[in-house]
Amino acid sequence: MAKGRGRTRKNLKERETNAADVVIRLIDALYDLAQTGNLIGLILFGFIVWVFYVTYKLSETVLEGFLGNVGNFILSEGFYIWPLTSALVISLVANFLQAKVYRSHIQDLSEHRKILVHGLESGELKTLENHNSSNFDIKNND
Numbered sequence: 001m002a003k004g005r006g007r008t009r010k011n012l013k014e015r016e017t018n019a020a021d022v023v024i025r026l027i028d029a030l031y032d033l034a035q036t037g038n039l040i041g042l043i044l045f046g047f048i049v050w051v052f053y054v055t056y057k058l059s060e061t062v063l064e065g066f067l068g069n070v071g072n073f074i075l076s077e078g079f080y081i082w083p084l085t086s087a088l089v090i091s092l093v094a095n096f097l098q099a100k101v102y103r104s105h106i107q108d109l110s111e112h113r114k115i116l117v118h119g120l121e122s123g124e125l126k127t128l129e130n131h132n133s134s135n136f137d138i139k140n141n142d
Contacts (some may be wrong), residue, residue, distance in 0.1 A: 030042065033045070
């Protein structure tokens, strides 16, 4: 009996992914989108599914007439290069702006820290003459 169970576990691990697994993964992803309140993601997914369904149901002649010269552009390299290049440029600009914002926040925090730590210069803080948080002074060995 133990041998049979071991074989089934081994077969489950070696099993290939099929269409049902993909559908389950998609349903889980959609459920996660709905649970987190990402309605834009759900709407985009619905729109993409609708476009694929419509293009699947259209005949080749209607689809060819509808796409026209756009079909040639889709098959060209420019269809892939322009979106990827624009995404790269947008991410680089966003990264530069984010670094700039972080630098300004770090500078602001360092100025606040300087005021708090070195407040002696401004006259707002005074030195601690006796700092014994546990009533034990190392100098006096009390």
